[in-house]
Amino acid sequence: MQYPDYVLIMAGGVGASFWPLSNKHCPKQFLDVMGTGQTMLQQTYNRFCKMLPKENIYVTTFQNYTALVHEQLPGLPEENIIGEPLRKNTAACITYTCFKLMKKNPEATLLVAPADHQILNEEEFQRVCEKGSQFVMNRDALVTLGIKPTYASTGYGYIQKYHQEVESDIYPVRQYIEKPYLELAKSFIKNDNFLWNSGIFIWKIKDVLKACKAYLPELFYLFDNARNTLDTLHEEECLKDVYEKCQNISIDFGIMEKADNVFIIPSSFEWCDLGTWSSAWENMEKDYQSNAVTGNNVVVIESARCVVHAAPEKIVIVEGLEDYIVVDTKDGLLICRKEKEKEVRSYIAEIKKTKQN
């Protein structure tokens, strides 16, 4: 068994998408959107606890949420919670953490995963993590996990692999493709070479920093220059300065799409990036009318394919709705057609702006 030496869980998201349940005080990774009894972060953390000692699991988040992480993961050593002074996307987050881990062991393997993904087949996930770790151990390779599509999603990015494997079930990456329109997505799923981009990576610490130096040198040197302050009393002040100056770019766009040593492992561990209520609905337990209901006092009448989320004690009656989202909290109530969720999100942003002024 060769699991990664370290795991980095990225839990810095803003969480606009699960309004009114999520908000800037509590983004979705800190919520139990699915009504499972665990928040998304807790689920992700517990998944990795089965593979490696918790001392080797790190969680990065926006610094305002470090207390929330600590509260939700009381078993995680406090020094493993890394607060970022600003939100600067995944490239900065990963580079910062890798510079810190470099001091422990540059040869170590690291798995990086978002805190808010759902994975149902843990056994298969462990198998893929092991495979990826073994692959990168002895070569300078950046591995990404690709999900075999189960439908023509227009909500996920895709990665096209080459046809020829380099090792059993590991392929070089040919290109990254942004969220496609429906016709394109339909053609992708007919072709074995197109996989969903899961945003889960495996590499050696020194290898990803090497790639960073090559493709994002400006960002690399900002952190490199601050290197001596890491784990000292000056770290916080210095990092604030680095984050202010550094580029806001994703690791995919900044490094993975440019590097020539990127490989992908096609996987089927029943993965889902819960970016919307509709995607949550697809993965929630449902009644015989395909309604997914969270709350102890919800009555659903003549309704189908709805997601209904309410506080446990609130009495909710939903009648005559098909394919709707109904989410109620103390502060907000959302009722909208599932197909209109993304459009409605712009109204939410607008309201929030108005309320702040």
Add this chain to the structure above:
Amino acid sequence: MQYPDYVLIMAGGVGASFWPLSNKHCPKQFLDVMGTGQTMLQQTYNRFCKMLPKENIYVTTFQNYTALVHEQLPGLPEENIIGEPLRKNTAACITYTCFKLMKKNPEATLLVAPADHQILNEEEFQRVCEKGSQFVMNRDALVTLGIKPTYASTGYGYIQKYHQEVESDIYPVRQYIEKPYLELAKSFIKNDNFLWNSGIFIWKIKDVLKACKAYLPELFYLFDNARNTLDTLHEEECLKDVYEKCQNISIDFGIMEKADNVFIIPSSFEWCDLGTWSSAWENMEKDYQSNAVTGNNVVVIESARCVVHAAPEKIVIVEGLEDYIVVDTKDGLLICRKEKEKEVRSYIAEIKKTKQN
């Protein structure tokens, strides 16, 4: 000008119909269902304050609500709030109050009105009140106000008048008709002789008691025997006993449908018995899409003919609904098609029963 000498506002309803806004702790007459800034009781009271001194206005209610009445009508003398020990419908309520008022002046005219009706044209209402008071002053007559129907309502009872007036615009009543089915309602509104039953009455105190003695003698004598205890320390105890024994019957069914001295005044004071959210919607101010919205932070998108009610501070987004009721409170949330409101009410009763067990 001859307004009635006394007014009795009946505010004893249970208020199941405006769930989740109304509940047994706060029936609809104590609520601002329409978002006008006044509760229904306050609106009704203020309407009569323009006609007669407040010392002559009485409010009856279930005894648990007397404090609520006092709170909402601080100007009303406390002794004018009459608490009933049990809910026993309008015949008992009116008989009890009339026995109390008998002691003041049996010749006095009395107008009886429910607390939860909406009246938009106050000038016309005053005109009709005056007309009715003048009519009953010099004759033993029971007057009821009839509303000229504006549509084929299946939610109101109807009264058929005789064609021949006894005095300018005052007619003898021919028969009472329960809430009709749609085809029948359609035929009624083509005929000038059918009017909505408003449940607002005008008579002399001694005349309604005389009718009570004739048509509900058992009920009459129960109160008559308790007469000497009224306005004494023994009233409460004695009344409890009377109410336990007395019949649960409406004044319409018990007296008005049987008496031969009943007259009706056809009126057009833009009346509405707000028995349901749908009827409230019809009478509320609406936006250009015919949505009636209460709440300061409600956004309605691609929706039409909805009634949306929320607490002022709650952020509500409603998208893609047509002809729906959306009512949100701290304890409950109702989303249902307007046409299904009555059916849904049975579910609410069911839930309440379950919650009590």
